[in-house]
Amino acid sequence: MTAQSDEHERTMAFAEIALGQIKALRHAACPRNYDIWYNYATGYNLQLNQSINELLARSGSLSEADLGQIYDTHLSPTRMTDRIDSVGAKVLDEIEQVMMMIDSAVGSASNYSESLVDVARTLGGAKDRAGLRTIVERLVATAREMEKTNQTLESRLSASRQEISQLQQNLEAVRTESLTDPLTSLANRKSFDLAIEDAVRESGATGEQLSLMMIDIDYFKQFNDVFGHLTGDQVLRLVALSIKQNVKGSDLAARYGGEEFAVILPSTSLLQALAVADHIRRTVMSKELMKRSTGEYLGRVTISVGVASCLAGEHARSLIERADGCLYAAKRQGRNRVICESDPEFSLPAEPQVA
Numbered sequence: 001m002t003a004q005s006d007e008h009e010r011t012m013a014f015a016e017i018a019l020g021q022i023k024a025l026r027h028a029a030c031p032r033n034y035d036i037w038y039n040y041a042t043g044y045n046l047q048l049n050q051s052i053n054e055l056l057a058r059s060g061s062l063s064e065a066d067l068g069q070i071y072d073t074h075l076s077p078t079r080m081t082d083r084i085d086s087v088g089a090k091v092l093d094e095i096e097q098v099m100m101m102i103d104s105a106v107g108s109a110s111n112y113s114e115s116l117v118d119v120a121r122t123l124g125g126a127k128d129r130a131g132l133r134t135i136v137e138r139l140v141a142t143a144r145e146m147e148k149t150n151q152t153l154e155s156r157l158s159a160s161r162q163e164i165s166q167l168q169q170n171l172e173a174v175r176t177e178s179l180t181d182p183l184t185s186l187a188n189r190k191s192f193d194l195a196i197e198d199a200v201r202e203s204g205a206t207g208e209q210l211s212l213m214m215i216d217i218d219y220f221k222q223f224n225d226v227f228g229h230l231t232g233d234q235v236l237r238l239v240a241l242s243i244k245q246n247v248k249g250s251d252l253a254a255r256y257g258g259e260e261f262a263v264i265l266p267s268t269s270l271l272q273a274l275a276v277a278d279h280i281r282r283t284v285m286s287k288e289l290m291k292r293s294t295g296e297y298l299g300r301v302t303i304s305v306g307v308a309s310c311l312a313g314e315h316a317r318s319l320i321e322r323a324d325g326c327l328y329a330a331k332r333q334g335r336n337r338v339i340c341e342s343d344p345e346f347s348l349p350a351e352p353q354v355a
Helices: 003-024 031-042 046-059 064-074 079-125 129-178 189-206 220-227 229-244 270-286 316-332
Strands: 210-217 252-257 260-266 288-290 297-300 303-309 338-340
Touching: 003 031, 003 220, 031 046, 031 064, 046 064, 046 229, 079 129, 189 210, 189 252, 189 260, 189 316, 210 220, 210 229, 210 270, 210 316, 220 229, 229 252, 229 260, 229 270, 229 288, 260 270, 270 303, 270 338, 303 316, 316 338
Parallel strands: 303 338
Antiparallel strands: 210 260, 210 303, 252 260, 288 297
16 A cells, blocks of 8 residues: 555545534535534544534534634634734733833933932032031932832833743743644644754754654554544554653654654664664554543554665655655555665565555
8 A cells, every 4th residue: 555545545534524524513514614623533633622522512513603713713824823923912012111111210310310410519509507418318319219210110120021931931832832733742743844854954964863763553544433533542642652752862753644653863873763663663562552431452553663764965855755665665564563775575565455
């Protein structure tokens, strides 16, 4: 089975589920509703699935208002931009407030300087103790007023530092969310695409070795069809956890799409990457899967892995294609195995496979 045909079957299955939900709930077959139910079928967006499941459990259906709210909250292309714009506007407002306070302080300092000059002039004209005392009292009052202004400014600047620090944390949270797959907590496809380009560029510049793993869960579609999407989500989390447990440092593990994962391994030779890949494969295979709702034993899950090492002058796209080719060679040769281009199995003809 080729990568293209496998991807076709997988996405068509998601499309059938989406259209089935639209038909069953008698929703309008418009792009927005299809987008909602297609994402629901893939399980990519955990928060979206939770929102839909809660609404269905409560009322058994979704109204147009519900669908609009779900789309705006979880899928709208402007959602992340709006959040970033909101934080940015707060930062600008905070800066404007601080600048106003600084302008006020500068004005107070100027007035204070003028008062000192005036006091200096009048000191020379003081003829008795009473006159001198009046001048000193004016000087003390002016100094206290300046001290009060400085304390107010210091307090405001301290509050602004805390506010801006919190806004920075909010921006970082938004950034992290935009680069994280909500179901598995691994990096998402966007994060992977950025990281692989950087890793290949760095490898080319420094000569450091770089390897890439492409991982696919064996027979995931059948598993999903038999046990349902909630159990399918559990399988995805199990595999993600097994991957996270076996990567470290500058390695980046990502959910590449559907039931496929990718791991970028900087400063790692092909031989080392193969060892890591087989360790992940054995870790996944050792897990026993139980259905949470019933405690039913569902068996074990296996994965197929393709591994490639970056060549001199190679582009990221080429590295991904080679690793993906090794992955599909692993699936052709029986699944539950790790294959790289130097393995004899890579060029063997396909064996009959159960779809």
